[in-house]
Amino acid sequence: MDARMLPAATTPPHQPIRTQQLHHLHPPQPLQPPHPPRRPGLGSWWQRAPGAVLSVAGLAALLLAVQVGAMPVAASDWWAWADDGPASGGAYVLWELRLPRALLAAAVGAALGLAGALAQGLFRNPLADPGLLGVTSGAVCAAALVLTVFAAAAATLPPAWRMWVLPAAAFSGALTVCLGLDRLARWLTPGSVSGLLLTGLALNALAMAVVGLCTYLATDDQLRSLSFWTLGSVAGASWTVVSVLAAAVAAALWQGRQLAQALNALALGEAAAAHVGVDVKALRWRLIVTVALLCGLAVAWCGLIGFIGLMAPHLVRGASGADQRRVLPLAAAAGAVLLLLADTAARTVAIPAEVPVGIFTALIGAPMFLALLRGMARRNGGHA
Amino acid sequence: MKQALQLPLPLPTSSTLQPLLALHEATTRVPGREFGPFSLTLNAGERVAILGPSGAGKSTLLRLLAGESLAHGGQVLWRGEPLGALSARMLARQRAVLPQQHGVAFGLPVELVVALGRLSFEPDPGQSAIVAEALLAACASHLTGRRFDTLSGGEQARAQLARVMAQLWQARGGLLLVDEPLAALDPGLQLALLDALADFTRERSLALVAVLHDINHALAGFDRLWLVQNGQVIADLPAGRAALPALEALFGIELRCVELAPGRIAVLAQRARSGKTAAQAGTQARAQPLSA
Numbered sequence: 001m002d003a004r005m006l007p008a009a010t011t012p013p014h015q016p017i018r019t020q021q022l023h024h025l026h027p028p029q030p031l032q033p034p035h036p037p038r039r040p041g042l043g044s045w046w047q048r049a050p051g052a053v054l055s056v057a058g059l060a061a062l063l064l065a066v067q068v069g070a071m072p073v074a075a076s077d078w079w080a081w082a083d084d085g086p087a088s089g090g091a092y093v094l095w096e097l098r099l100p101r102a103l104l105a106a107a108v109g110a111a112l113g114l115a116g117a118l119a120q121g122l123f124r125n126p127l128a129d130p131g132l133l134g135v136t137s138g139a140v141c142a143a144a145l146v147l148t149v150f151a152a153a154a155a156t157l158p159p160a161w162r163m164w165v166l167p168a169a170a171f172s173g174a175l176t177v178c179l180g181l182d183r184l185a186r187w188l189t190p191g192s193v194s195g196l197l198l199t200g201l202a203l204n205a206l207a208m209a210v211v212g213l214c215t216y217l218a219t220d221d222q223l224r225s226l227s228f229w230t231l232g233s234v235a236g237a238s239w240t241v242v243s244v245l246a247a248a249v250a251a252a253l254w255q256g257r258q259l260a261q262a263l264n265a266l267a268l269g270e271a272a273a274a275h276v277g278v279d280v281k282a283l284r285w286r287l288i289v290t291v292a293l294l295c296g297l298a299v300a301w302c303g304l305i306g307f308i309g310l311m312a313p314h315l316v317r318g319a320s321g322a323d324q325r326r327v328l329p330l331a332a333a334a335g336a337v338l339l340l341l342a343d344t345a346a347r348t349v350a351i352p353a354e355v356p357v358g359i360f361t362a363l364i365g366a367p368m369f370l371a372l373l374r375g376m377a378r379r380n381g382g383h384a
Numbered sequence: 385m386k387q388a389l390q391l392p393l394p395l396p397t398s399s400t401l402q403p404l405l406a407l408h409e410a411t412t413r414v415p416g417r418e419f420g421p422f423s424l425t426l427n428a429g430e431r432v433a434i435l436g437p438s439g440a441g442k443s444t445l446l447r448l449l450a451g452e453s454l455a456h457g458g459q460v461l462w463r464g465e466p467l468g469a470l471s472a473r474m475l476a477r478q479r480a481v482l483p484q485q486h487g488v489a490f491g492l493p494v495e496l497v498v499a500l501g502r503l504s505f506e507p508d509p510g511q512s513a514i515v516a517e518a519l520l521a522a523c524a525s526h527l528t529g530r531r532f533d534t535l536s537g538g539e540q541a542r543a544q545l546a547r548v549m550a551q552l553w554q555a556r557g558g559l560l561l562v563d564e565p566l567a568a569l570d571p572g573l574q575l576a577l578l579d580a581l582a583d584f585t586r587e588r589s590l591a592l593v594a595v596l597h598d599i600n601h602a603l604a605g606f607d608r609l610w611l612v613q614n615g616q617v618i619a620d621l622p623a624g625r626a627a628l629p630a631l632e633a634l635f636g637i638e639l640r641c642v643e644l645a646p647g648r649i650a651v652l653a654q655r656a657r658s659g660k661t662a663a664q665a666g667t668q669a670r671a672q673p674l675s676a
Contacts, residue, residue, distance in 0.1 A: 124489040261500070264500055269485075275476060275480060277472050323496055
């Protein structure tokens with residue numbers, strides 16, 4: 001009621017009003033789990049330095065992916081890029097087939113892992129995988145429509161643009177589902193986790209029904225490219241695709257860095273996040289667009305690859321805690337390693353034939369989803 | 385417009401003229417129910433307890449004050465400005481809200497939950513000291529290093545209290561809104577935290593609005609009482625002996641008064657013998673036992 005009542009902005013910073021003796025308090029160690037495991041080995045390294053473990057694993061997986069296959073790659077082939085003229089044999093396999101493919105697998109894995117972590121932060125739920133919620137199905141649905149129903153319209157575009165038609169369609173499909181999910185789940189079942197997942201289930205079914213309809217209408221040629229989308233594969237790699245995806249992942253990681261602390265605040269609930277100063281509406285928009293971009297690009301070039309967005313953040317949270325500032329980059333790295341390994345297995349398990357990698361990720365991911373569900377149920381029951 | 389430009393550094397005169405928070409005929413709705421119209425003013429440094437039976441609309445009134453639910457009619461003004469027009473960040477530096485339910489997704493560590501209170505400020509090296517002091521002030525230092533989702537209800541309440549304290553640690557003349565901060569705590573901690581809240585707000589000249597269940601807590605630490613019934617504020621009284629008849633009518637109980645010290649009273653609740661008190665006040669309060 002007098003001049004003492006001034007707003008916070010006028011008081012000098014770094015000046016707590018009541019100073020108390022704090023020396024008996026341990027300095028805060030937010031990122032350490034309360035009981036670090038004692039046993040030596042990979043598990044304990046994973047707990048202590050997940051970033052280092054993922055870097056080493058990523059390099060090893062990359063080397064493995066490049067070396068393993070029907071055609072052997074010699075050390076001299078690594079220097080072949082400096083030679084003039086068309087490469088042949090091992091050098092061609094290395095530089096035109098395996099390396100772009102391995103890097104595409106890593107980039108797509110990173111995109112999916114990051115999209116999963118962002119979607120889980122957005123929907124405040126560790127089960128909110130863009131694949132399960134129908135976001136990637138929405139992208140496939142839009143791509144399938146462009147391939148079949150609107151194939152004639154797409155063919156009239158100038159050739160230089162045609163490469164971007166599918167990514168643009170997939171992005172808009174993913175964005176539509178993401179926005180629809182956000183609005184529908186709030187309107188139908190406000191605040192309910194199961195309501196969100198069930199809304200996603202319905203949108204997933206709807207999108208896949210449209211894909212089914214497109215299959216029904218498709219010609220033989222179109223059918224072949226459609227089955228590529230529904231199974232998921234990184235076989236269509238090229239250096240252009242790799243660089244576009246890598247740029248998108250880098251941009252999304254930079255976004256994630258800006259949004260990480262606001263995402264942490266969102267875990268308190270939307271109202272509480274707003275009260276600590278987060279512009280929740282703007283945050284949701286940026287998250288939705290980023291998730292849709294990552295999913296759309298991944299689907300446009302590699303089709304439906306499920307469960308990476310679920311597995312990667314889950315693995316990372318187990319090691320480094322739930323702080324999004326660490327989860328976001330580590331989830332991208334874990335996704336890259338996971339998909340790289342899965343693709344190498346898919347490519348080599350039945351040489352010379354090739355199993356679509358989407359089948360592999362689903363084989364590992366579905367049991368993991370069930371394990372995650374059990375862990376959540378136990379926690380809610382108050383046992384864990 | 386002119387006022388908006390002055391906002392970061394209001395003149396002392398303008399802050400004495402403008403109440404900190406004012407409701408003018410504000411109404412709000414939840415599906416199937418209408419609340420208000422409320423016309424209330426809160427001055428800087430005032431401490432108000434909101435009391436009323438369950439379902440009367442206490443939390444709804446607090447959400448209206450916090451800007452969580454928008455006014456369907458009327459206005460909610462923060463220092464003379466419509467609450468909805470202010471940025472979340474500017475508001476967060478002067479006003480904190482402790483919600484009734486505090487689920488935190490993903491099991492964040494306790495220190496991070498508390499540090500999120502500092503989100504609207506520029507990062508600075510003093511932050512971890514503020515977090516530690518806020519944890520100490522909320523009797524929650526021992527929770528350092530634990531995951532929020534492994535805490536008990538009372539521990540979660542303390543960690544969240546530490547979060548709002550960290551948020552207003554350097555604020556002067558702001559506002560703290562709390563919704564049943566003491567509900568899940570044992571009696572010793574209730575008194576300790578009530579004192580902590582009182583000290584915290586008094587040292588910073590913060591206004592405090594709290595939804596409470598316990599009449600004694602309201603009489604001990606607050607200047608005014610807003611009594612809520614059927615979605616209306618039926619009385620705006622100074623806290624003290626004079627408020628007891630209205631409280632008896634509100635809850636349909638009889639209150640026996642004990643003088644602890646000069647000017648400090650506590651009450652003992654009993655079931656109303658005949659509903660006489662409710663009839664006297666002309667309200668339709670149902671007799672219901674006061675939960676301990």
